Amino acid sequence: MAGGHSLLLENAQQVVLVCARGERFLARDALRSLAVLEGASLVVGKDGFIKAIGPADVIQRQFSGETFEEIIDCSGKCILPGLVDAHTHPVWAGERVHEFAMKLAGATYMEIHQAGGGIHFTVERTRQASEEELFRSLQQRLQCMMRAGTTLVECKSGYGLDLETELKMLRVIERARRELDIGISATYCGAHSVPKGKTATEAADDIINNHLPKLKELGRNGEIHVDNIDVFCEKGVFDLDSTRRILQCGKDIGLQINFHGDELHPMKAAELGAELGAQAISHLEEVSDEGIVAMATARCSAILLPTTAYMLRLKQPRARKMLDEGVIVALGSDFNPNAYCFSMPMVMHLACVNMRMSMPEALAAATINAAYALGKSHTHGSLEVGKQGDLIIINSSRWEHLIYQFGGHHELIEYVIAKGKLIYKT
Numbered sequence: 001m002a003g004g005h006s007l008l009l010e011n012a013q014q015v016v017l018v019c020a021r022g023e024r025f026l027a028r029d030a031l032r033s034l035a036v037l038e039g040a041s042l043v044v045g046k047d048g049f050i051k052a053i054g055p056a057d058v059i060q061r062q063f064s065g066e067t068f069e070e071i072i073d074c075s076g077k078c079i080l081p082g083l084v085d086a087h088t089h090p091v092w093a094g095e096r097v098h099e100f101a102m103k104l105a106g107a108t109y110m111e112i113h114q115a116g117g118g119i120h121f122t123v124e125r126t127r128q129a130s131e132e133e134l135f136r137s138l139q140q141r142l143q144c145m146m147r148a149g150t151t152l153v154e155c156k157s158g159y160g161l162d163l164e165t166e167l168k169m170l171r172v173i174e175r176a177r178r179e180l181d182i183g184i185s186a187t188y189c190g191a192h193s194v195p196k197g198k199t200a201t202e203a204a205d206d207i208i209n210n211h212l213p214k215l216k217e218l219g220r221n222g223e224i225h226v227d228n229i230d231v232f233c234e235k236g237v238f239d240l241d242s243t244r245r246i247l248q249c250g251k252d253i254g255l256q257i258n259f260h261g262d263e264l265h266p267m268k269a270a271e272l273g274a275e276l277g278a279q280a281i282s283h284l285e286e287v288s289d290e291g292i293v294a295m296a297t298a299r300c301s302a303i304l305l306p307t308t309a310y311m312l313r314l315k316q317p318r319a320r321k322m323l324d325e326g327v328i329v330a331l332g333s334d335f336n337p338n339a340y341c342f343s344m345p346m347v348m349h350l351a352c353v354n355m356r357m358s359m360p361e362a363l364a365a366a367t368i369n370a371a372y373a374l375g376k377s378h379t380h381g382s383l384e385v386g387k388q389g390d391l392i393i394i395n396s397s398r399w400e401h402l403i404y405q406f407g408g409h410h411e412l413i414e415y416v417i418a419k420g421k422l423i424y425k426t
């Protein structure tokens, strides 16, 4: 056949489709077991999209005589969708290992933040850093995420707070989106903290009157593509009223609402997100029962962040209650200077042990549901014909080893493929 295909993955022990009927998310009973084929093969076309998946003998007959740029024998191995990390802060200068020591000695996240550390510390360093320096460190961090199986990642700004630095961060994310193999969903998070010298109301006014109009202009002329708007809705940061004003203005310029809520204090952020039509809310350690029901009804996904609850010794988000009520539960690494973790396999393990999720629930939360949280589950998050050829191959005959072997993903993950292109091989 003229041109042939990009990739043939032959005879895998298991191909974990996650879902197989075009579902945009999995909730309730659909999470009891995932769609898995045994003894199957998969073909990715030169356009980077999946052309066929099925029993190995059927695929062999269907494609006999056709050419492939790459053929991988997957005997004894498992193929899974590339992992989707729905929440990260990967653009910054100013790591905070000294604060980790303070927290181990008993300081809380908010005590450090209110004393001028935390986000403020990283903001100062990020403002001083050059665009090139920020890009190089972002590139390195995304490389680490890819090696841990992530092929689509949400990337937030939010360590600038002033317009100039927020735009610098968004330009860095845009460059990564254009130049790197990993898929990126870009989030404007200018309301990550109240900048020194301003009240929350003044900061919200600045965002609404100056930042968002500029983003709209840059989006319209194709300079920067931003997908989501975020606010840190928290006691002592942005209250419910400022959060509402900022998110509504972001929505009005076409951004998906995807924000931090109900993390350290109950704020009724879940209720607000459901009312505004948010695509996702992250954290939710302190969400109310009413907020959970409102999110389920509004199909607003919950991005749970097991690393944060673990490192800050917070109470765990009530994943079981959310799952039982039908909330679309997704997972994220929350990679940032406070929660330094690149690995979605470790995030899934923590979600299973600390939040009592099952392994199928955790994998769905790190694939199709995380893609839903980013508004991308029509192209990402499962292995189905017509979807993007983003996948990982692990050297194990059962997929659950990816979660079970805590910290073992570097040995397990043999290949990472994005849009049919090999982007990592052990």
Ligand SMILES: N=CN[C@@H](CCC(=O)O)C(=O)O
Residues within 6 Å of the ligand: 089, 118, 119, 122, 232, 260, 263, 308, 334, 336, 337, 338, 339
């Ligand atoms: N909670 C707010 N934002 C981040 C932490 C950012 C930071 O501490 O630098 C989070 O999601 O955990």
Ligand SMILES: [Zn+2]
Residues within 6 Å of the ligand: 087, 088, 089, 260, 334, 336
């Ligand atoms: Zn965050």
